[in-house]
Amino acid sequence: NAGVMQNPRHLVRRRGQEARLRCSPMKGHSHVYWYRQLPEEGLKFMVYLQKENIIDESGMPKERFSAEFPKEGPSILRIQQVVRGDSAAYFCASSPTAGNTIYFGEGSWLTVV
Amino acid sequence: GESVGLHLPTLSVQEGDNSIINCAYSNSASDYFIWYKQESGKGPQFIIDIRSNMDKRQGQRVTVLLNKTVKHLSLQIAATQPGDSAVYFCAERQDEKLTFGTGTRLTIIP
Numbered sequence: 001n002a003g004v005m006q007n008p009r010h011l012v013r014r015r016g017q018e019a020r021l022r023c024s025p026m027k028g029h030s031h032v033y034w035y036r037q038l039p040e041e042g043l044k045f046m047v048y049l050q051k052e053n054i055i056d057e058s059g060m061p062k063e064r065f066s067a068e069f070p071k072e073g074p075s076i077l078r079i080q081q082v083v084r085g086d087s088a089a090y091f092c093a094s095s096p097t098a099g100n101t102i103y104f105g106e107g108s109w110l111t112v113v
Numbered sequence: 114g115e116s117v118g119l120h121l122p123t124l125s126v127q128e129g130d131n132s133i134i135n136c137a138y139s140n141s142a143s144d145y146f147i148w149y150k151q152e153s154g155k156g157p158q159f160i161i162d163i164r165s166n167m168d169k170r171q172g173q174r175v176t177v178l179l180n181k182t183v184k185h186l187s188l189q190i191a192a193t194q195p196g197d198s199a200v201y202f203c204a205e206r207q208d209e210k211l212t213f214g215t216g217t218r219l220t221i222i223p
Contacts, residue, residue: 040211
């Protein structure tokens with residue numbers, strides 16, 4: 001999973017600020033996924049994207065959260081007006097095609113103070 | 114709703130013994146299952162997967178068993194080593210979405 005690059009690895013934000021998490025998929029992978037993990041819990045699906053398209057955002061909160069995967073550059077998960085409940089580990093994953101193995105990055109740990 | 118769950122939250126195993134981690138799933142329509150290993154502060158690492166048309170699959174020191182009759186999945190780790198200490202998650206995939214269980218923490222006793 002070292003091939004999926006996420007940054008920053010750790011991010012501290014005050015309540016009300018914005019958090020931007022970046023993900024570069026493995027080389028040759030055009031499918032990107034974002035998951036959220038709360039302490040001592042399993043990962044929860046948030047969104048599935050392909051280049052320039054959101055395929056499935058059924059796990060995304062209706063407000064404050066957005067994701068994109070532009071034609072050039074990394075995928076971005078954006079959280080506006082963060083609240084303490086947004087504190088979690090956010091994992092990006094990628095796969096080369098649908099139905100293929102999904103590989104995870106090392107995660108971005110967001111702490112809201 | 115549908116869910117993937119684990120029987121035991123923690124498992125302690127003597128070094129060198131075999132480990133068995135269990136998982137129950139409830140979505141009978143699931144056709145693809147994966148085991149991930151997650152070490153502290155790291156992302157989930159793919160271990161092994163299995164499709165529903167199989168009941169057993171072997172990798173290096175790991176075996177996954179699938180019992181569709183009782184909707185049960187297990188991960189067997191042979192000759193457990195200290196480096197196997199981690200949280201293990203089973204996950205099922207549908208429509209490119211993974212549904213994870215809460216995880217089993219495997220601790221190796223020297």
